[in-house]
Amino acid sequence: MAGSALDTVSADEARARLADQLLAGRWITSPAVEAAFRRVPRHLFATGVGIDAAYADDVVITRRGPDGRATSSISAPWLQAYMLEQARPAPGARVLEVGSGGYNAALIADVVGTDGTVVTVDIDADVTDRARTGLDRAGYRQVTVVHGDGEYAHPPAAPYDAIIVSVETPDLPPAWLDQLTPAGVLIVPLRIRGMTRCLTLRRHEDHLLATAALQCGFVPMQGDGRQPTRRLALRGDDIVVTLDDTTTTGVNPDALASALHSPRREAWSPVTITMHEGSSFESLHLWLASQQRPFGTLAVDRERAAGLVDPQDRFVCPTLLTAHSFAYLAIRKLDDTTWQFGTHGFGPDADTLTTDMLNLITVWDDHHRHGPGPTITVHPTGTHPPTPDGPQLLVTRRHTTITVTWPNSGEPR
Ligand SMILES: C[S@@+](CC[C@H](N)C(=O)[O-])C[C@H]1O[C@@H](n2cnc3c(N)ncnc32)[C@H](O)[C@@H]1O
The missing domain is CATH 3.30.310 (TATA-Binding Protein)
Structure with a gap:
């Protein structure tokens, strides 16, 4: 039974093992993120599964739709660590998480400390209820949990130094950019022609430029930002x-x-x-x-x-x-x-x-194959991607144009 003395011991051991594993795999690269993974009790959010599954380096599905497909999950720890390391919020930073669960918000809250602000928003009331309960039990009462459509972010606590989106999105809605500080970072699993890449996006001139991209999978965005395939x-x-x-x-x-x-x-x-x-x-x-x-x-x-x-x-x-x-x-x-x-x-x-x-x-x-890979940008509607000097994919969405530009290859080897 969760909460017994035996469980607490095995949870502590399992949590330490998971943190060691994430460090060894270089998913954790900073002391602040390491400390968060060593502290936040993941099993209090992954209710319904045993300690082993709660601390496996794997996703825990927490909710399914009528068709049996997952609509909510606690993301895999390696991916949460990656996103948190990419965002690197400083102590005292203001962070918005789109897509809740509670655990990731607790990790963020641990990293930004008590002077920081963490807001997590989810479209599913069942998810926000569970997130609130888990956060209270785990001692992260300072996190604000909001039931709503993350498409519109959360103006009352804006601007944010980082917005971490933990749901697959086909587009970047204007609210995310409007509510991001000028130097802010947006971590977002963006769907590009069916491929999802977790992008680290920062403002560059009139658009956003990805400084990192990693293959990943997330449940798809619901609500007003939904653009079905x-x-x-x-x-x-x-x-x-x-x-x-x-x-x-x-x-x-x-x-x-x-x-x-x-x-x-x-x-x-x-x-x-x-x-x-x-x-x-x-x-x-x-x-x-x-x-x-x-x-x-x-x-x-x-x-x-x-x-x-x-x-x-x-x-x-x-x-x-x-x-x-x-x-x-x-x-x-x-x-x-x-x-x-x-x-x-x-x-x-x-x-x-x-x-x-x-x-x-x-x-x-x-x-x-051995080159730097493509440059990925996101141009809000009204701005125009420059003419590329290499092969380029343009994906036109409702609010933005995504570009994937490959280095000019010259003559074949
Ligand atoms: C992968 S889960 C989030 C995992 C969570 N960050 C954690 O702690 O691991 C994705 C969540 O996004 C939510 N979601 C889907 N569309 C949304 C939207 N438009 N606004 C806010 N949340 C949304 C789903 O209900 C689901 O709970």
């Missing part, structure tokens, strides 16, 4: 292509579903990757998404789709499209440490799409 279920929920931009039009869901009955065209690239701890190729995903052509992301039930559709990533796999065909990124193991990139295509245009995919993988490998 288009979901093409090709075989029930087992195989789903998601479209996240208004430029991808003319894709025929029935034709894509029928394409699954055509033979799978496989093509393999000479580009390989050595898998070791920390190896990442998230820039390949963003590079594929950055092409000015119809694009979607594929999600599959790995077991039920196996043998037919085997994407490199079962949740968010880059997929090139035509009206009747698709080809997604694939990967296969060559030996204990080496994996090879490739693609599987379906439908009448499978040859073209798989050839294009291999060419794009080669360009990424030649020019972008």
Whole structure:
């Protein structure tokens, strides 16, 4: 039972272990954030799961919608540590968190200290009730918990030195910028053509410039800022292509579903990757998404789709499209440490799409894989991104234009 003497001891041990793990993984890099993780009792917020699950370096789902999908969770500790380190609020800082749960707000409150201000806002009254209860039990009564739509932030306590958004958003609503101090930082999981990147954004001239970007996943924004994606279920929920931009039009869901009955065209690239701890190729995903052509992301039930559709990533796999065909990124193991990139295509245009995919993988490998990665900016409506001198993706949302600009690669190697 939570709260027993035995539980308190094991919670203290589990919490110390988690902090050690986050330090070793370099997710925690500052003494203030380390102290917060060592102090704040996560199990008081992760009610309904045992101590082990509460202190695992993993997400704890706390609420699901009628369709069974998660609508609220306590984010994974590595991601909370990353966001807090990126925000680095100083003692006495004013911080707004969009999307509550209580635990993360307590971590922030611990870092900014009693002279600081922490406001956390959630659209779901059940979540704010639970957050309030957890914060009171854990001794963080100074945190203000607000039930409302985070799209509008929380003017009474503005301006904020940092706004930490803990829900996936397709856009930056004007209120976040209006309520951010001139030197403030915005940490936000921004959805860019179906890919979510946790961006660290600061003001730069008339726009915001990302100084860091990390692949992540969050529950999607509800309320007035909701901009739903288009979901093409090709075989029930087992195989789903998601479209996240208004430029991808003319894709025929029935034709894509029928394409699954055509033979799978496989093509393999000479580009390989050595898998070791920390190896990442998230820039390949963003590079594929950055092409000015119809694009979607594929999600599959790995077991039920196996043998037919085997994407490199079962949740968010880059997929090139035509009206009747698709080809997604694939990967296969060559030996204990080496994996090879490739693609599987379906439908009448499978040859073209798989050839294009291999060419794009080669360009990424030649020019972008070991480079600085793209520059990501967010331009509020009314400001205009300059003409790029390299390949660029533009995503036009209601309030902003997002740009992803790759360094000019010059001649192929
Ligand atoms: C991942 S959870 C937040 C986790 C939390 N920060 C923690 O302590 O780990 C995302 C939350 O965002 C909330 N949410 C979704 N849309 C929102 C909106 N428009 N305004 C405020 N909260 C929203 C959901 O209800 C959900 O509770």
